[in-house]
Amino acid sequence: xxxxxxxxxxxxxxxxxxxxxxxxxxxxxxxxxxxxxxxxxxxxxxxxxxxxxxxxxxxxxxxxxxxxxxxxxxxxxxxxxxxxxxxxxxxxxxxxxxxxxxxxxxxxxxxxxxxxxxxxxxxxxxxxxxxxxxxxxxxxxxxxxxxxxxxxxxxxxxxxxxxxx
Numbered sequence: 001x002x003x004x005x006x007x008x009x010x011x012x013x014x015x016x017x018x019x020x021x022x023x024x025x026x027x028x029x030x031x032x033x034x035x036x037x038x039x040x041x042x043x044x045x046x047x048x049x050x051x052x053x054x055x056x057x058x059x060x061x062x063x064x065x066x067x068x069x070x071x072x073x074x075x076x077x078x079x080x081x082x083x084x085x086x087x088x089x090x091x092x093x094x095x096x097x098x099x100x101x102x103x104x105x106x107x108x109x110x111x112x113x114x115x116x117x118x119x120x121x122x123x124x125x126x127x128x129x130x131x132x133x134x135x136x137x138x139x140x141x142x143x144x145x146x147x148x149x150x151x152x153x154x155x156x157x158x159x160x161x162x163x164x165x
Contacts, residue, residue: 004120004132006163012046016057026060026104030113033135060102090122116151
């Protein structure tokens with residue numbers, strides 16, 4: 001439930017070769033601390049090149065976030081991707097909408113995100129592959145600090161280490 005299929009540091013560490021190894025042809029992308037800092041609008045270093053590389057290899061992509069459309073739309077336009085706001089992760093609704101929008105099969109779809117309790121758990125519940133990334137920048141709110149401590153415990157307990165590439 002809490003263990004990802006793939007663990008990497010940054011979104012730009014995901015290569016077409018890794019996706020091919022796992023049979024992944026479509027990516028559902030989280031935004032906060034995955035493509036940008038939490039509630040940020042600045043793209044993570046190398047993201048534009050990475051997106052071009054994925055598109056050129058035929059990888060379908062969309063953004064799924066629990067954020068509101070007002071926050072998400074400018075970011076999604078900046079990177080040229082469609083988006084689903086208020087995704088209610090880890091509940092299945094947003095994941096299934098994204099899969100349908102991508103016209104992909106469950107086995108060929110992956111969620112890419114930085115949180116075990118939203119991205120990984122939700123992806124595993126729905127039956128898609130899960131790619132857990134190291135957060136770009138630690139959040140400062142008490143709620144997030146608590147969640148990150150729980151995630152750190154799970155990472156140790158489940159022996160989650162970076163995937164060999």
